[in-house]
Amino acid sequence: MLNISPNRLNRQVDLMPYKSSQKVFHVKHYKHFNRFLLAFSFIGLIVLFLPWTQTISGTGYLTTLNPEHRPQTIQSPIPGRIEKWYVQEGDFVKKGDTILFISEVKNEYFDPNLISRTGDQIRAKSMAVTSYQGKVKALNSQIGALNRERQLKLEQARNKLLQAKLKVKSDSIDLEAAKTNITIAQRQYDRVVQLENEGLKAITDVEEKRLKLQETQAKLISQENTLLASRNEIINASVEINRIQAEYTDKISKAQSDMFTAQSNQFDSEAQVTKLENEYTNYEVRSQMHYIRAPQSGFINKALQAGIGETFKEGDKLVGIMPSEYAMAVETYVEPLDLPLIHIGEKVRIQFDGWPAIIFSGWPNVSYGTYGGKVVAIETFISSNGKYRVLLAPDPEDQPWPKDIRVGSGANTLALLEDVAIWYELWRQLNGFPPNYYQPEENMAQNKTK
Structure with a gap:
């Protein structure tokens, strides 16, 4: 039955009449399976092209x-110490709501009246600036007055110089006239002496002409002295002009030096006022930083710094927040x-x-x-x-x-x-x-x- 030996029984004996043999040795028992494989292969081939x-x-x-x-953390730009919490984890906060309050830990900011005292310093320095501005204006006015006074003095001295020059001209003309007179007197005297020698004039006439000649000589000498005095007045007038120039130049230079010193002090005071105003603004902004506020609306996730009195450095993370929108x-x-x-x-x-x-x-x-x-x-x-x-x-x-x-x-x-x-x-x-x-x-x- 099992066809183990070379002598196969199924070839010598016909077993097909038996029902069991018909069911076992049926030649078409793979028909359905073959159909399934054929259909599966066909479907698989179609699927490959899907x-x-x-x-x-x-x-x-x-x-x-x-x-x-995105979720973010809130930091403090300044170091401080936690004083009070206004929220709890899970709370919803709106933009600008206060989360916690901190205090200063640096000794230069301990003064509670720091802002007001800085304002007093600003006002004092501003008054100093105003004073220096007034001093600069006064010195400018003084310099203007000195310039005008110098101008008047110089005009006066120049007029005197001009008068002296004109007087020199007048005295020079008088000197030339005196020289002409003495020439005439000398001729008259010589003529009278000649006439007296000839017996035509008396000795009295000669003496009279000699006296007149001497008077004319005296006038010539006097006129020469007057001319020299006039020329001396020209020199004095020139010296006076130079003196006035030097005197008022010194006064104006001193006033300008005082003005520049006042301006320097004014600019220095203005710089100090600007510096104090900067410090005042910084103190105001720093005081506002004592209140840590929500940058946007959201939910408080976690407090990263807990407790009261805990200190932290600038930039340390304080609390986490998740935006609501x-x-x-x-x-x-x-x-x-x-x-x-x-x-x-x-x-x-x-x-x-x-x-x-x-x-x-x-x-x-x-x-x-x-x-x-x-x-x-x-x-x-x-x-x-x-x-x-x-x-x-x-x-x-x-x-x-x-x-x-x-x-x-x-x-x-x-x-x-x-x-x-x-x-x-x-x-x-x-x-x-x-x-x-x-x-x-x-x-x-x-x-x-x-």
């Missing part, structure tokens, strides 16, 4: 689209090999942690539980994890993201690429080839237009 969407998978987490909407986004990372395939505006499917999903990577349309995303930013420098960061925003053409997702939760992403046949994708995966390199349709259209 479209398959190439994808790039990545992992990331939820974040916000705008940097200002934000636009969600997904921050995912892709391999450097896949980076050239990612373009701005491409579609991405996202699965959020905690949200059930059934994913068919090649058939995104039949996937369940995934949400649409759109590439809005691609990092141009590699991250510390050896991948490139890609930022995804909600796709406005797809269903909205769940409202209960929170910033920081995980997400898996599938970037949708080119549609290829399944046989091509299997061949690519078996050979370890990357997805097809291509350009989006918009970029290709722009290139054709150019």
